[in-house]
Amino acid sequence: MIRLPLVRQGPLRALAIRLVAAIVLVLLTVAVIYADRDGYRDVNEDGLTLLDSFYYAVVSLSTTGYGDITPVTPDARFVNIVFITPARVLFLIILVGTTLEVLTEQYRKNIRVTRWRRKLKDHIIVCGYGTKGRAAVSALLETGYDKSRIVIVESRDEALRQAAANGLVAIEGNATRSAVLLEADVKNAKSVIIATDSDEASVLITLTVRQLTAGQVRIIAAVREQENAALLKQSGAHHVIVSSSTAGRLLGLTTTTPPLIDVVEDLLTPGQGMALAMRSAERAEVGRNPRELQTLVVALIRRGKVLPLGGEQIVTIETGDMLIYIRDEEKSGVGVAV
Numbered sequence: 001m002i003r004l005p006l007v008r009q010g011p012l013r014a015l016a017i018r019l020v021a022a023i024v025l026v027l028l029t030v031a032v033i034y035a036d037r038d039g040y041r042d043v044n045e046d047g048l049t050l051l052d053s054f055y056y057a058v059v060s061l062s063t064t065g066y067g068d069i070t071p072v073t074p075d076a077r078f079v080n081i082v083f084i085t086p087a088r089v090l091f092l093i094i095l096v097g098t099t100l101e102v103l104t105e106q107y108r109k110n111i112r113v114t115r116w117r118r119k120l121k122d123h124i125i126v127c128g129y130g131t132k133g134r135a136a137v138s139a140l141l142e143t144g145y146d147k148s149r150i151v152i153v154e155s156r157d158e159a160l161r162q163a164a165a166n167g168l169v170a171i172e173g174n175a176t177r178s179a180v181l182l183e184a185d186v187k188n189a190k191s192v193i194i195a196t197d198s199d200e201a202s203v204l205i206t207l208t209v210r211q212l213t214a215g216q217v218r219i220i221a222a223v224r225e226q227e228n229a230a231l232l233k234q235s236g237a238h239h240v241i242v243s244s245s246t247a248g249r250l251l252g253l254t255t256t257t258p259p260l261i262d263v264v265e266d267l268l269t270p271g272q273g274m275a276l277a278m279r280s281a282e283r284a285e286v287g288r289n290p291r292e293l294q295t296l297v298v299a300l301i302r303r304g305k306v307l308p309l310g311g312e313q314i315v316t317i318e319t320g321d322m323l324i325y326i327r328d329e330e331k332s333g334v335g336v337a338v
Contacts, residue, residue, distance in 0.1 A: 002113055002116075002169065002170075002171050002172075002183065018094050021094055022091060022094045022095070025061070025087055025090060025091055025094070026054075026057055026058065026061060026091075028087070029057040029060070029061060029083075029084065029087050030050075030053045030054050030057045032079060032083055032084075033048070033053040033056055033057055033084075034048070034050055034053040036075060036076050036079055037052075037053060038073070039071055039072060039073035039075050039076025039077075039079075040052075040056070040069055040070065040071050040072065040076055041069070041070060041072045042068055042069045042070075043068045043069075048069065052069060055069070056069045060084055060088060061084075061087060061088050061091040062091070063088060063092070116148075116169060117185070119148070120149075120151075120185050120188065121188050122149065122188070122189070122190040123149040123150065123151055123185070123188075123189055123190060124140065124145070124149060124150050124151070124189065124190055124191050124192075124193060125151045125153060125181070125184050125186060125189050125191075125192045125193065126150060126151070126152050126153070126193045126195060127153045127154075127175035127192065127193065127194045127195060127196060127205055128153075128154060128175070128194070128195040128196040128197065129152045129154045129156075129159040129160075129162065129163050129170070129195075130159065130195065130196075130197055132195035132222050132243065133152070133154075133159075133193070133195035136193050136195055137150060137152075137166075137168065147167055147168060148169070149190075150168055150169070151168075151169050151170075151171060151184045151185075151189075152168050152169065152170040152171065153170075153171050153173065153175040153180060153181070153184055154170060154171075154172065155172065155173060155174050155175075157172075160172055171183055171184050175194075175196070175201075175205045175208075176201060176204045176205050176208055177208075178208055178211075178212060181208060181209060181212055182212065186209060186212055186213060186217065187212060187213055187217070189213075189217050190217070190218070191217060191218035191219070191220060192205075192209050192217055192218070192219050192220070193220050193221075194206060194209075194219065194220065194221035194222065194237070195222050196222075199223045199224055199225060199228040199232075202221050202222070202223055202228075202232060203228070203231055203232055203235050205221075206219055206221055206232055206235040206236050206237045207235045207236065209236070210235065210236030215236060218238050218239075219236055219237045219238050219239075220237070220238065220239045220240075220241070221237040221239070221240050221241070222240075222241045222242075222243050223240060223241070223242055223243070224242075224243055224244050225242070225244060226242050226244070226245050229242050250264065267326070274326050274327070274328060275326070275327055276298075276324065276325075276326060277324075277325055277326070277327045278301070278322055278323065278324050278325075279322070279323055279325070280320075280321075280322060280323075281317045281318075281319070281320070281321040281322070281323055283319075285317050285323075286317050286318060286319050287316055287317065287318075288316060288317055289314060289315070289316055289317075290309055290315065290317060290323065291309065295323065295325045295327075296325055296326045297309065297323050297324065297325045298324050298325060298326060299324040300315060300317065300321050300322070300323060300324070301321065301322035301323075301324065302318065302320070302321050302322075303320075306324075
């Protein structure tokens with residue numbers, strides 16, 4: 001089931017409001033009838049009780065009208081004309097409005113889903129909206145990625161509600177199932193981020209995505225244990241992040257060289273201080289040493305491989321290279337933050 005971002009009150013709340021309005025209208029009608037009960041007669045000629053007043057109000061507002069209770073005095077008939085009849089019409093409007101609300105809500109949802117599917121292309125699928133999934137989405141949004149091109153796949157109801165409340169499209173289901181990934185249009189996706197809490201699930205999702213996309217969609221997966229990283233790469237993941245090892249290294253840096261962790265956090269936090277970014281090499285830069293550029297280049301990406309710039313080896317920029325550099329977030333820079 002697809003859950004689109006929340007843009008209005010839910011249908012259950014709308015139904016509850018109408019139900020309360022109908023009950024209030026019935027109670028008000030009962031009060032009016034019971035107050036003028038001497039003007040009514042039933043078939044037993046014994047007058048109206050409170051239960052009779054409820055009965056007459058319900059059958060009158062619902063337009064059933066059995067005729068076993070009737071207004072006989074001019075005052076009671078006048079009250080029926082000026083109050084009961086308009087209340088009957090209002091009651092029908094509430095009932096019909098409730099039915100129309102349910103039908104139109106489903107129709108509007110189908111229209112929104114159709115429009116969403118029509119525009120969906122080169123999107124990013126995030127499998128799992130826990131701590132890692134939310135952090136991944138936050139990083140995408142901070143780098144300027146369009147929220148409408150992020151699709152969450154999650155099975156937990158609480159996480160689904162949170163994703164929808166955050167303005168994200170969420171698909172309810174287990175990401176290890178092909179049908180769920182196909183509903184997220186995985187074949188036309190740009191990449192799939194696997195951020196589950198289980199390494200076994202991550203491996204199975206990776207295999208399923210690779211099978212459905214024939215390896216054409218980039219897969220980025222997170223695992224808890226280092227020993228499972230190789231298995232994920234064999235399963236088809238292009239990039240594997242080992243959360244436990246990464247956290248351990250950061251803890252070690254914090255203990256031995258505290259300033260380094262501040263630099264790492266600054267580089268990984270867009271919008272403040274320094275940030276890692278990536279851009280294509282310009283024509284005028286081809287053939288030059290990256291260290292000769294005004295931009296502080298730290299690595300080159302050539303044909304999908306990272307070329308470090310350290311050591312005595314001289315590296316020159318070639319056509320098609322991508323430059324990984326550090327930019328000042330306080331200044332407007334060209335490139336994509338990474």
